[in-house]
Amino acid sequence: MKFGIIQFPGSNCDQDCHHTLSNVFGQPTHYVWHKETSLGDVDCVVVPGGFSYGDYLRTGAIARFSPAMKAVADHAKAGGLVIGICNGFQILCEAHLLPGALIRNRSLKFICEHVQLRVETTDSPFTNACKKGQILRVPIAHGEGCYFAEPEVIAQLKRDDRILVRYVNNPNGSVDNIAGICNEGRNVFGLMPHPERASEKILGSEDGRLIFESILAISHRSVGLQPGRSWYVPAPHVVSPLRLSRRNLQRSAMR
Amino acid sequence: MKAKIIVMPKKTVLDPQGKTVKHALESIHFKGIKDVRIGKFMEIELEGGDKAALKKQIDEACLKLLSNPVIEDYEFTIES
Numbered sequence: 369m370k371f372g373i374i375q376f377p378g379s380n381c382d383q384d385c386h387h388t389l390s391n392v393f394g395q396p397t398h399y400v401w402h403k404e405t406s407l408g409d410v411d412c413v414v415v416p417g418g419f420s421y422g423d424y425l426r427t428g429a430i431a432r433f434s435p436a437m438k439a440v441a442d443h444a445k446a447g448g449l450v451i452g453i454c455n456g457f458q459i460l461c462e463a464h465l466l467p468g469a470l471i472r473n474r475s476l477k478f479i480c481e482h483v484q485l486r487v488e489t490t491d492s493p494f495t496n497a498c499k500k501g502q503i504l505r506v507p508i509a510h511g512e513g514c515y516f517a518e519p520e521v522i523a524q525l526k527r528d529d530r531i532l533v534r535y536v537n538n539p540n541g542s543v544d545n546i547a548g549i550c551n552e553g554r555n556v557f558g559l560m561p562h563p564e565r566a567s568e569k570i571l572g573s574e575d576g577r578l579i580f581e582s583i584l585a586i587s588h589r590s591v592g593l594q595p596g597r598s599w600y601v602p603a604p605h606v607v608s609p610l611r612l613s614r615r616n617l618q619r620s621a622m623r
Numbered sequence: 624m625k626a627k628i629i630v631m632p633k634k635t636v637l638d639p640q641g642k643t644v645k646h647a648l649e650s651i652h653f654k655g656i657k658d659v660r661i662g663k664f665m666e667i668e669l670e671g672g673d674k675a676a677l678k679k680q681i682d683e684a685c686l687k688l689l690s691n692p693v694i695e696d697y698e699f700t701i702e703s
Binding site for chain 2: 425426429430433461462467468469471472473474475476514516517518541
């Protein structure tokens with residue numbers, strides 16, 4: 369699967385994502401500078417963490433107007449996969465690709481620690497390799513990770529099973545313990561925790577791998593990523609997770 | 624001409640900064656404080672022109688960039 373990682377001035381998790389996708393998972397991965405109007409040949413776009421444009425005005429507020437984000441919106445509209453991590457999640461919310469907003473942590477502190485996430489649904493291209501209710505240990509590193517949306521939006525997210533991950537112990541005051549949500553088409557995912565920083569044993573946790581293994585599992589299926597058509601067919605036979613063992617993944621990565 | 628814009632967190636949105644400042648004010652013995660909310664104040668220098676057109680333009684700027692309607696309310700005045 370081909371990955372494109374957007375780079376804004378102030379992005380600082382772009383190289384972590386590149387390392388994880390290219391070196392750990394062996395996937396063809398390239399950077400997309402924020403001034404590019406095209407993403408190139410990509411199946412999945414990563415909007416990485418950092419402090420795009422210095423977080424001026426509001427987190428993600430200025431980044432969302434960059435030319436690359438217009439291309440990301442078109443990619444999402446065509447059914448392509450998009451994952452926004454940390455600042456990427458904030459940017460996707462500002463760009464209205466995801467509902468709600470991320471505001472200052474309730475404690476007003478920048479929190480940098482490993483947290484436990486509960487996988488709330490496996491019915492998505494980003495969590496299908498997990499088990500429902502599975503606990504993942506993944507780090508967070510943010511000052512503005514408190515998810516907020518009006519009650520009717522939260523109700524809608526719940527109704528549509530779009531809350532993919534919740535915090536076990538809410539670190540930042542997020543409404544309903546929300547750590548990550550997807551869009552209506554289920555092809556755009558935003559989360560505050562950093563799965564790319566938890567994909568190797570040496571980093572203290574490998575649980576973040578499951579997010580990327582889920583994405584890769586999609587490319588191993590017959591469901592094509594065709595422009596103009598959503599990849600997502602919410603039928604049970606498609607949704608049922610195709611479990612990939614580590615060895616299989618490595619083998620496919622070497623191919 | 625100058626546009627003066629105030630952006631405030633919505634009433635329904637948690638404002639931990641405001642809460643912390645309220646506690647700080649109380650700790651230095653300011654009495655009778657019911658609530659503190661903290662927002663942003665912006666000034667935009669304008670070249671001038673038709674006030675109604677400018678008003679429309681600033682309103683659009685507030686909606687698109689200067690505020691996030693999901694979490695913030697805004698108001699502004701345009702002064703000569």
